[in-house]
Amino acid sequence: MAQRRADLRAKLTPIFPAPRGIVWEIGCGHGHFLERYAAEFPQRLCVGVDLASERITRALRKSERGMLLNCHFIRAEAVEFLRALPEGVTLDEIWVLFPDPWPKKRHHKNRILQPAFFEALAAYAPTEARLYFRTDSTDYFKAVQGFLPALKTWKTTEIGEPWPLEHETVFQARAESYQSLILVRTSHPATPAKIIAPEVPPPADSK
């Protein structure tokens, strides 16, 4: 675990030579969405993480072909990525598109979007940061809507706020329908990052 974190830190250091805000995609898969995002917004530094090495390899191939210097893909678990973030790096936008739904009730605890995870994110997200969430699991969507009112650090944005970019992901193309939500970081102080320790979920293939 300590070695893995040190390796991750070593990968992150050259990407963030100085403190700055980033656009972060959790579970980026083959990188379709983030690659397009980085091309549309060349001034933004984009980082995608995914647990699956083979997906990251394909994502990296794409961003190299597109010569996108502002787009990075890293094989990492989302919570571990947060823990390895260099001081001063903030999450200006967070994208969670079609996260693993963990449909069985006894597995809901493995979903990435949980109150403790939002609390952890809040420590790295400045006021007005956005989190974009999209899923084809009605159950997952309702669960997030259900615990949101109890969160002090995140709230939903005004209805109708546009997404900065619409670009179909692999799972979106397969979905019959989906629901979307934009959350905004409030000015409520976050619990200091070091105290928060959300559980690192198991890989989705243990479903």
Ligand SMILES: C[S@@+](CC[C@H](N)C(=O)[O-])C[C@H]1O[C@@H](n2cnc3c(N)ncnc32)[C@H](O)[C@@H]1O
């Ligand atoms: C259902 S796929 C969606 C991929 C892509 N976002 C899309 O819409 O096509 C979910 C992805 O999240 C990744 N993933 C699941 N849990 C993760 C975690 N804790 N940290 C990073 N990636 C994760 C999986 O490996 C998988 O590639």
